[in-house]
Amino acid sequence: QVQLQESGPGLVKPSETLSLTCTVSDGSISSYYWSWIRQPAGKGLEWIGRIYSSGTTNYNPSLKSRVTMSVDTSKTQFSLNLTSVTAADTAVYYCARGHWYFDYWGQGTLVTVSS
């Protein structure tokens, strides 16, 4: 059973960079696509982007100028960097597996943007 676990700071200051890592266990990171999805409190889901195990990325155009994703297959981890954050970036951030739809999800981590 594939398991995903997000990690990273729960509090980020405005204008700084949000950095999260997702660790994949009990399964291979290779030959799969991995995504980041976020959900503001009480609201719907927003796909941020995805990365293939080779490093190929696709980002949501609404966030593309601020997003960078990377993958480390040796550590079975992939990461999200979101620059110049504002309060609007406050949300639960999920990592998930899937090329198009998402069959395995992490439990989510709340990131609050506040000074």
Added chain:
Amino acid sequence: EVVLTQSPGTLSLSPGERATLSCRASQSVSSNYLAWYQQKPGQAPRLLIYGASNRATGIPDRFSGSGSGTDFTLTISRLEPEDFAVYYCQQYGSSPYTFGQGTKLEIQ
């Protein structure tokens, strides 16, 4: 981008009843690439349906999906107590992948 509109916003039903949830797309969803998820409070979404009508692994057969083009439906044939949750549709026919705003299924 494709905008998904789910209706109703809230659906109040009793266990044993049939639930019908709607998802309408602003343009045709390529190859019926539509998925449905269930989300309970404090939990990550759970994949129920992909390709508009294919049940994901381990999903009970009381859940079924149908539709094509711009109109899709998730049906729960006989509601169990554990089915009361928020349901989201998601299209993956074109990037960026987008989700509907959700339908809350609550106990009447």
